[in-house]
Structures are given as structure tokens and as C-alpha cells.
Amino acid sequence: MNIRLRARDDIIFQILVNGFLLSMLIAVIIPLWRVLMMSITPLNHLDNGTLGLWIAPRDWSIEAYHQLLTHPSFLRAATNSLIIMTSGTTINLLLTVPLAYALSNKRLPGRKLIITFILIPYLFRAGLIPNYLVVQKLGLVDSFLAVILPTGVSVLYTLIMKSYFEGLPEEFKEAARLDGAGEFQVLTRVILPLSKPILLTIGLFYAVSHWNEFFNAILYLHDPKLTPLPVLLRNILLAANINEYVEYNAFSLAPVQAIKAASVFITMLPMVLIYPWMQRHFTKGTLLGGVKE
Amino acid sequence: MSELQRQAMDAATQKLEARGFTWPGIWKEQMSRLGRTIKKHRWLYLMMVPSLIFFVVFMYWPLWNSQIAFKDFKPLLGVEGSPFIGFQHFVAFFKSFYFSQLITNTVIFSLMRLVFGIPLAIILALALYETCFNRFRGFVQTISYMPHFLSWVIMYGVLLVLLSPGSGMVNEAIKASGGEPIAFLTSPDWFRVVVIGSDIWKETGWGTIIYLAALMSLDQSLFEAAAVDGASRLQRIWHISLPGIAGVIVVVTLLRLGTILDGGFQQIFVLYSLPVYSVGDIIDTWVYRQGVLEFQFSLATAVGLFKGVIGLVLVVSANKLAKKLAGSGIY
DSSP: HHHHHHHHHHHHHHHHHHHHHHHHHHHHHHHHHHHHHHHTTTTTHTTTTTTOOSSSOSSOHHHHHHHTTTTTHHHHHHHHHHHHHHHHHHHHHHHHHHHHHHOOTTTTTHHHHHHHHHHHHHSSOHHHHHHHHHHTTTTTTTTTTHHEEEEEEEEHHHHHHHHHHHOOOHHHHHHHHHHHOOOOOOIIIIIHHHHHHHHHHHHHHHHHHHTTHHHHHHOOOOOOOOGHHHHHHHEEEHSGGGGGTTTTOTTTTOOOOHHHHHHHHHHHHHHHHHHHHHHTTTTIITHHHHHHH | OOOOHHHHHHHHHHHHHHTOOOOOHHHHHHHHHHHHHHHHHHHHHHOOOOOOOOOOOIIIHHHHHGGGBOOOOOTHHHHHHHHTTTTHHHHHHSSTTHHHHHHHHHHHHHHHHHHHHHHHHHHHHHHHHHHHHHHHHHHHHHHHGGGSSOOOOHHHHHHHHHTTTOOOOOHHHHHHTTTTOOGGOOOTTTHHHHHHHHHHHHHHHHHHHHHHHHHHHHHHHHHHHHHHHHHHHHIIIIIHHHHHHHHHHHHHHHHHTHHHOOOOHHHHHHOOOOHHHHHHHHHHHHHHHHIIIIOOOOOHHHHHHHHHHHHHHHHHHHHHHEEEEEEEOOO
């Protein structure tokens, strides 16, 4: 009797738990689904006022995507974002990995001092204007370096990576050193091959922040040729007259709303595609390193 | 230490010793030991040089520039050359009409995110932990982490699709049920709701990671023992799961309290507009407008510095407290 009762309780409990998860899932998907549907809505449906509450369009067209992806300024913005993302992430990793590796060596004299040195500006941020003055003084305004260099090293990611390196077995390093390997060789031949999960995770975080680069671009990139995708996207979204940013053909078959939604969707697409592939590394404890120490 | 320097030092030592001067033996011993350890680790030090240069240029130089908070900054005179005027900018800000409004808005945003966001993330983590369908769990995790990677500009686009008075989904629903459409993003009554709601939508899934990891590390035998004793599922959550992750909840909450003055700049900057300044303007957005749009460099720096000092005190004490209460912090 008692056991059967508990089995019934368990079933009810599972129904509640999974029902809750399902509702959260739907809550996340609906807005994104709606953006996708809006982006493929053809003009005649808008005119008929059938934009209503339907979930899927009865008729669809990829006209909005076609217009955006053949438009020079949109393509240029996407290229700019790709350049910023790839070169920025490369610089991030080239700076972060050696720093994290050196600091993971607990016998390094002065280690505590250097950790304090990088923690001070992390805890006490100078603020917008003092940073702006540095970029201006270095003459970086209107160059991609202005959005890449100031975010060169993240203190948090360095600490996470450092504690990952600390967790690797010491014997491997010792063995390599006994074989006469220098520190650079230990890092590239021994440590890095063992660190794929953390390199992918931190690399993804850096890449995402560059792809999403928005505020620094507004501050430092005034030349329209250098505009990255998120800035163009905001201009398109805010535009009273969309022609200022993307020429809107009067004979176009896509409504303005579809063009806006399509540009939102294209901007989020790379993240949506790369991310599930990286996701399995997140829960393997790689993220908690910095918090756990 | 380079070979050259060592030679120079040795030469100098010999010269001094020739004049009848002897180094205190212990000191000499220690100096040479320090020299040896530095030489032994020279490649590690060399590895750090590029990033340490980064820190000097892009972290410490801005700190040095913060001195213009106490100066009447003139671009032509430069940071060092501008005349010193003391605390004038700070006093002007504390006395201004904006002071209480900005602090209030900033703190309200931070606290509402905390009060509504953290419990929901904990509940979601518990549900993910308890579900008996492994593949479903993985799928919900993948989908619910994803919005974290979308920028606030993209979120603005999504919100327009949902909320715009003309064709937004929510307003379509309101119109269909006979109501008047609401301009959510430009209405002072709704702006805060939109900000908090969209932040929760974007970050709750991602926020579960830390709780889920804590749940995973709990001792399974506790649950089994409780089951044998006849504890129901809910009782097990209440008496084992929640106390088990209480430490992590405390740490997360304290650290979030430590950043209470960051009202979420990127989000507000993208979403706000003139009609909602009264309820949406936060310290950072005000600093941006004063500094970059009005060229009040010194005033903006002073307000940024004020926020930095308070933030430092809060973060350091939150971290101390977290270490004391739960045994871990961020650094």
C-alpha cells in the first residue's frame, strides 16, 4: 500500500516537474519562433491584416533574407563583425593562455603579487571616460583595434583558466621538464592538448562578446565603413526610414517588419549554430573553477 | 636577471670588497638565491609580459586618468596639466536632482533582478535535476542557455517583434481581446517590467548552471536514505537538496549584491528612450550621456569614480562574507 502510494506520488511529481520544464521551454522558444515567422511573412499577408496571432504563416517568402544578403552595407557590417570576432578572439587567447599558465605554477616567485596586480583593476573599474581617453590618446579611434585591444584580457576568464590548469596532473609537466622541455614546450605540447574543453569554452565566450560588440563600436567606430553588425542592426530597428541603412525597394515583396526580423535572425544565427556544439563542455565543471577556489 | 646584469653586479661587488667593504653574508646569499629562482623561471615571466603590458595600458592607465575627477579637465591641457579643483564635481552631483533618481533606479533594477531571477533559476535547476527524462533535460538545458549568448541589440529586436504597438505579438493579443495596445518600451509604467522580464528571460537558464553543478555534487546516499525513511519527493528537496546548495545560493546572492550599482548598462542603453528616463536612467547611462554626449568629462569621471569606490567596498565585503559563510568567493 505504502509503496503504491509513493509510486503514485512519484508520477504526479514527475508530471509537475516535466510540465514546468516544458512551459519554460515554450517560453524561451515562442519569442524566437515569432521572430523567424515574422521574417518570412510576405507583403500581401501584412496588407490583409492577417499578421494576427497565428503561429505559422500560411504563405511564406525569403524575400527579406534575399534583400539583406544582397545588400552591400549589410554584407560589409557582417564582414566587419567577423573580422572583429576572429582577430579579437585570437588576441584574447594569445594573451590569456600564457598568463593563466604562468600563474598556475604555484612555485612561481611573485605569483601572489601578480594576481593582486591583475585583481586590483578588476575590482576597481576606472569607468567610461578614463578608458575613452586612453583609446583616444593611443590614436585608435576609427580602427578595429579600438574595440579589440581594450578587452584584450578578461580577469575572470584568466582565473577560470588558471584553476583549470592547476587541476591538471603535475606529473605530466614534471615528466616533460625532465625530458628537457622548456616552459613554452610544456605549454604547447603538454598543457594545451589536455585543455581543449576550457580553450573551447573561454574561446567561445570571447568570440560571443566580440560578435555582440556594440557599445565600444558606437564609442570608437564613427566611420560607416567600419560599422559592425549589431550597430547596423540597431540602426535598422530604430530607423523611421529604413532606406537610410538598407535600401528598401518600393516594389519589394517583403514588409519592413520582415526585414527587421530577418536582420535580427541573421545576427543571432552564428551564436545559435555554434553554441549547442560547445554546450556539452559547460557543465563539466569548467565554469566553476573561478568560483570554487 | 640577464647575464649582463649579473656580470655588472659581480664586478661592482668585487670592487667594493676590494676596498675592504664586506656584504652581510646572509643578504648576499639571499640575493643570489632570488637571482637564481628568477632565472630558473624566466620563461614563465616572459610569457606574462604581453598581458602585463595590456594591464598597464588598458587597466592602470585609465585608473591614472581618473584623477580628472578632481580637476577641471581641458583636452588641450591634458590629464596631468588640467587645473585641480578638488571635490567640486562630486558635490555638484550629490546636490543635483539626478543623484537620488539615478541611485533609486539603479538599485531597483538590481534588486528586482535578484528577487525574481534567483528563485526562478533555483526552481529550474531543481526541476532539471529531478526530471526522469535525461534527453529532455539535455534539450531544455541547451535551449534555455541559448538566450544568454544573444546581445541586447538582438533582444531589442525580439522585444519589438513581441511588444511593438503596431504589430507586436502581445499587442495583437490585447487588440484581439478588445483592449487598447500598450507602448511597453516607451511607457514609464511598463518600462521596468520589460527590463526585468527580458533579463529573466535571457539569463535564467544560464543562471541554473551553478546550482545544477552544486546539486550534482550532492551525496546520492542521502537521497536514498531519505527515500528508505519514507520521505516524499518534496520533502527530499526541502530537507536535502535545498540545504545542500544553500552555500552556493548565499555566494551567488552576495556577489550579486556586490554589483548592485551596475544596473545593467548594455541592456538599459539599448532599450531606454527619453520618455522613460525618469524610471529607466541608471548611473552608467547618465555617465555616458554627460561624458560622451555633453563632453562633461570631469563630472562623468567623478560619478564613475564614486560608483567605483562604492562598488569596490561592496564587492570586497560581499566576497569576505561569502568566504566566511560558505567557504568560497570569486577570488
